[in-house]
Structure formats: structure tokens, C-alpha cells
Amino acid sequence: MFLKILNYxxxxxxxxxxxxxxxxxxNMATIRGIYLWGIANAFGNRVALNVxxxxxxxxxxxxxxxxxxxxxxxxxxxxxxxxxxxxxxALLGGALFFVxxxxxxxxxxxxxxxxxxxxxxxxxxxxxxxxAGLYRGVPKWSVDTAELExxxxxxxxxxxxxxxxxxxxxLEIKVVEKVLPPDNGAQLMDIVAQKEGLIxxxxxLSGHPLVQEGDTVTAGQVLxxxxxxxLRIEEEDNNSxxxxxEDEQQLPVQYVCARGIVRARVWYDxxxxxxxxxxxxxxxxxxxxxxCMKIGSKEIILMGPRQVPYAHYAKHTDVKRLPTWRNINVxxxxxxxxxxxxxxxxxxxxxxxARRLAGNKTMEKLHSKMPHNAKILNTQLRxxxxxxxxxxxxxxxxxxxxxxxxxxxxxxxxxxGYDIIDRKDGNxxxxxxxxx
Amino acid sequence: xxxxxxxxxxxxxxxxxxxxxxxxMLDLPKIVLVGNLQVFIENHRxxxxxxxxxxxxxxxxxxxxxxxxxxxxxxxxxDEICVEGQISxxxxxx
Numbered sequence: 111m112f113l114k115i116l117n118y119x120x121x122x123x124x125x126x127x128x129x130x131x132x133x134x135x136x137n138m139a140t141i142r143g144i145y146l147w148g149i150a151n152a153f154g155n156r157v158a159l160n161v162x163x164x165x166x167x168x169x170x171x172x173x174x175x176x177x178x179x180x181x182x183x184x185x186x187x188x189x190x191x192x193x194x195x196x197x198x199x200a201l202l203g204g205a206l207f208f209v210x211x212x213x214x215x216x217x218x219x220x221x222x223x224x225x226x227x228x229x230x231x232x233x234x235x236x237x238x239x240x241x242a243g244l245y246r247g248v249p250k251w252s253v254d255t256a257e258l259e260x261x262x263x264x265x266x267x268x269x270x271x272x273x274x275x276x277x278x279x280x281l282e283i284k285v286v287e288k289v290l291p292p293d294n295g296a297q298l299m300d301i302v303a304q305k306e307g308l309i310x311x312x313x314x315l316s317g318h319p320l321v322q323e324g325d326t327v328t329a330g331q332v333l334x335x336x337x338x339x340x341l342r343i344e345e346e347d348n349n350s351x352x353x354x355x356e357d358e359q360q361l362p363v364q365y366v367c368a369r370g371i372v373r374a375r376v377w378y379d380x381x382x383x384x385x386x387x388x389x390x391x392x393x394x395x396x397x398x399x400x401x402c403m404k405i406g407s408k409e410i411i412l413m414g415p416r417q418v419p420y421a422h423y424a425k426h427t428d429v430k431r432l433p434t435w436r437n438i439n440v441x442x443x444x445x446x447x448x449x450x451x452x453x454x455x456x457x458x459x460x461x462x463x464a465r466r467l468a469g470n471k472t473m474e475k476l477h478s479k480m481p482h483n484a485k486i487l488n489t490q491l492r493x494x495x496x497x498x499x500x501x502x503x504x505x506x507x508x509x510x511x512x513x514x515x516x517x518x519x520x521x522x523x524x525x526x527g528y529d530i531i532d533r534k535d536g537n538x539x540x541x542x543x544x545x546x
Numbered sequence: 547x548x549x550x551x552x553x554x555x556x557x558x559x560x561x562x563x564x565x566x567x568x569x570x571m572l573d574l575p576k577i578v579l580v581g582n583l584q585v586f587i588e589n590h591r592x593x594x595x596x597x598x599x600x601x602x603x604x605x606x607x608x609x610x611x612x613x614x615x616x617x618x619x620x621x622x623x624x625d626e627i628c629v630e631g632q633i634s635x636x637x638x639x640x
Contacts, residue, residue, distance in 0.1 A: 129596070146621065
């Protein structure tokens with residue numbers, strides 16, 4: 111291999127000479143240390159052999175001594191390639207032109223990527239870098255990454271870090287935005303029920319409570335309002351609705367960010383059924399793989415069985431195909447099918463077992479609905495009896511929990527006030543806020 | 547001739563005793579056959595005859611005759627010859 115490369119670099123010629131002179135010729139050349147190779151019969155009674163370019167001159171001397179003539183039939187190698195290239199100026203020029211164009215074009219920035227921005231719009235950063243004199247097609251040497259980083263940091267607010275990286279013809283601007291703590295003061299928050307329940311405890315830290323302990327609430331109902339009505343309304347209890355409304359218009363309502371803890375009893379309901387007799391499939395560990403090649407609509411099995419030797423089995427199919435490029439879709443697919451043998455068992459359950467199993471399944475489902483800190487107060491498991499015995503055990507589970515149901519929601523301006531009026535009148539309209 | 551035989555005998559005994567390879571001590575050819583495809587002959591003295599079904603290579607005091615089909619000399623260097631082709635026999639002619 112190494113020798114072949116070396117021969118190519120030095121250049122070599124294939125010569126032919128009459129068979130009868132070969133022995134003498136070869137021996138003389140070998141004695142002089144000339145390397146010959148590939149001696150084989152050529153046409154007629156001539157023999158072809160390869161020799162390096164620099165050994166051709168000594169060979170002429172040997173030929174004169176042995177009184178034979180040799181002919182060069184092919185010339186190969188790098189030196190000949192270059193001499194051939196010298197006659198093709200246009201090709202050489204084209205290659206040179208290509209290299210120059212590639213070099214010149216690679217010294218501009220063609221792609222500008224901005225990554226890492228979530229809240230700050232890309233246009234804003236693009237505008238800033240445009241002002242700094244950076245746009246698509248700008249030469250690479252004119253980009254001062256450190257200066258650019260500084261100017262982006264100065265002109266775009268809310269950035270914690272900016273990195274400008276020139277990677278080939280691509281300029282990447284990585285930004286990291288500042289993460290500010292949530293500003294509660296600016297926005298008014300209500301405490302709203304996230305699910306329906308019966309209020310067990312209500313602890314108001316700030317805001318105006320709209321419900322009392324023992325009230326039933328629905329999901330989305332405001333529990334603690336951000337709007338604190340003026341004290342006078344509280345004093346004037348059992349007034350008519352119109353009167354209060356008039357007062358409210360006159361007196362300023364105080365707004366705070368509602369905070370508080372609302373615990374409520376929440377009921378969850380779940381249902382599940384379990385068959386007393388069930389077919390279960392289990393894999394036996396035996397498996398067999400079939401490898402197919404699909405050309406067009408024809409399938410050729412390369413490996414594996416023609417027919418599946420199992421009575422019951424699961425099938426996993428994996429199709430590999432060449433990536434599509436443009437509109438060209440190579441219609442060749444490799445399909446690997448794995449057949450996993452399975453055996454069918456019949457699983458019989460007693461009534462008690464089935465009930466327990468159904469109960470567990472239902473509880474699992476309900477647990478996924480509950481928050482983690484919910485305290486289970488009471489669990490009720492009832493069997494639902496069907497009219498006819500179908501071999502199915504049906505179970506209904508009711509779970510009562512004590513949990514926090516309040517969540518913060520932005521305050522809606524006129525929601526709170528009306529609720530107060532409704533409550534004062536004695537009829538609580540649930541979910542009034544949802545309508546606004 | 548007797549003197550040369552004696553000298554060779556002593557040399558061979560010496561090389562046996564010292565466990566030196568014969569191709570160095572006795573100036574013998576070293577022949578490596580790769581299946582029936584290639585034969586490498588080291589320590590040769592040149593070729594005597596070449597055609598596609600017969601190659602004769604001179605070694606110290608003998609001639610090695612390689613017969614076969616489509617024989618080519620893959621390379622010839624001052625100390626090694628490689629013959630390629632379908633080799634059917636290899637014989638020593640004195």
C-alpha cells in the first residue's frame with residue numbers, strides 16, 4: 111500500500127520489451143538496483159513491466175547494452191498528472207478561482223443566530239446589532255465580539271449575559287435573560303377555589319373573605335377577594351342592595367393582594383371493575399427475529415422464518431429506510447420483525463380478591479387526582495351490584511379529603527363587590543366572577 | 547569439488563549446532579509459498595527464464611522452477627522476487 115502511494119508520487123511508466131531479452135534485461139536492472147514490478151505478458155511475445163520514472167534513463171543504457179528496444183505504453187503518477195494539467199490552463203484556473211471564491215466568501219458573516227431569548231424579542235436584539243454595524247454579509251474582520259457584547263448589554267434591558275461567538279460564517283449571539291422575582295405588588299390577586307368542596311377552615315392574611323366556614327364552594331369561585339370594601343358597608347348590614355351599591359360608588363374600595371389559607375373537605379369519586387376470570391398473556395422468553403428487505407411492494411426475507419412458529423405471539427416491527435432527500439424517495443426498506451412467544455393463562459379470582467383489586471385500582475386513580483398534601487379523612491368502598499351475574503366485580507370508591515383549595519388568580523375588577531352584596535342579601539351566587 | 551562439499555558440510559554442522567538459520571549461514575534461498583497464489587524467493591541471483599507458465603529463478607547453486615498459469619513477477623528487488631499466479635509446482639533443478 112505504502113509502496114503504491116510512493117510509486118504514484120514519483121510517477122512510473124509501463125514499458126514493453128521482447129520476451130527473449132527479458133531475463134538479461136531484468137537481471138541487469140536488478141543488479142543496478144532498479145526496482146521493477148508487475149512483470150506480465152503483454153500482447154504478442156512482448157512483456158510489460160513497470161518502472162519508476164527516474165529509472166527510465168538507466169534502463170535506456172541497459173537496453174543499449176542488451177541490444178533491445180523498449181516502448182513506453184502508459185505513463186501514470188503525479189508528475190504526469192501535473193504535466194497534463196499544464197496543458198489545461200482553464201481547469202487549473204477554475205480550480206484556483208474556486209479556492210479563492212471559497213476563501214473570500216468564507217470571510218463574511220452569512221448567518222446570524224440569536225439563541226436563549228424567551229421574553230425579549232429577537233427583533234429588538236437585531237435592531238441593536240444593526241445599529242452596531244452588524245448585518246448579514248458584513249466581513250468577519252470588522253466584527254469586534256467583545257464590543258458587540260458590551261453594546262448589546264447596554265442597549266437591551268433585562269439581559270444577564272451576552273455571548274457573541276463567530277463560528278465560521280455563522281455569528282451566534284447567546285443571551286441569558288434576567289430572572290426577576292414575581293412582582294406581587296403590581297398585580298392584584300384573588301384567592302380562588304380550584305375545586306369544589308366544603309370549607310373547613312379559612313385563614314385570611316390579607317384581603318376580604320367572601321366565604322365562611324361551612325360554605326359549599328364550586329371550582330373557580332373567589333374565596334378571598336383582593337378588593338376590601340370600605341368599613342361602612344360592613345356596618346350597614348341587612349341594607350337593601352340598591353343602597354349598598356350607591357354607597358360603594360361613593361366610597362373608595364381598598365385593594366390588596368389577597369393572601370390566605372383555605373382548607374376544605376373535598377370528595378372524590380372513582381369507579382372500576384375487575385373480571386373474575388381473565389385471560390393473561392405472558393411471554394415465555396422465546397423470541398425470533400425476521401429480517402426483510404422491501405423493494406417497492408416486493409418483500410424479500412433475508413433472515414428468519416417464513417412462518418411464525420408460535421401459536422400466540424406479540425410482534426414488534428422496526429422499519430428502517432433511507433432518508434428522503436428533496437423529492438427522491440428510495441423505495442427500499444429494511445424491516446426487522448421481532449416475534450415474542452406468549453402463553454395464555456386464565457387467571458381466576460375469588461370475589462374478595464376481585465373486590466380488593468378493584469378497590470386498589472380505583473384508589474390509585476384517585477390518588478393521581480389528589481394533591482400530595484391532601485389528608486384522607488374517610489374512604490368508602492361500595493360494590494355496585496349488577497342485575498345479572500356477569501363475572502364482573504364493580505366497585506365505587508368515595509374518598510373524603512381535607513386539602514388546601516385556594517389558588518392565586520389575578521383580580522377581576524367588579525367581581526368581588528357584587529358577591530358581597532349577594533351574601534348580604536342572603537343568597538350566595540356562586541361563580542359570579544366567572545361571568546365577568 | 548570435494549573441498550567445497552567439505553566446507554559446506556562443516557558450515558551446515560556449525561549452523562545446526564549454533565541454531566543459526568541456514569539462509570544466512572549457507573547462503574540458501576528462503577522460499578515462502580502463500581497457498582498456490584504467491585511465492586516469495588529471497589536471496590536470489592536473478593531470473594533465467596520467464597513466460598506465463600514457467601519462471602526459472604537462479605539461487606546460490608541451483609535453479610528454482612515455478613510452473614503454473616498466468617504467472618507474473620509482481621516485483622523484483624535485488625534480494626527478493628515475488629511470483630504471482632496459479633502455481634502448480636515448484637522444483638529445484640541443479
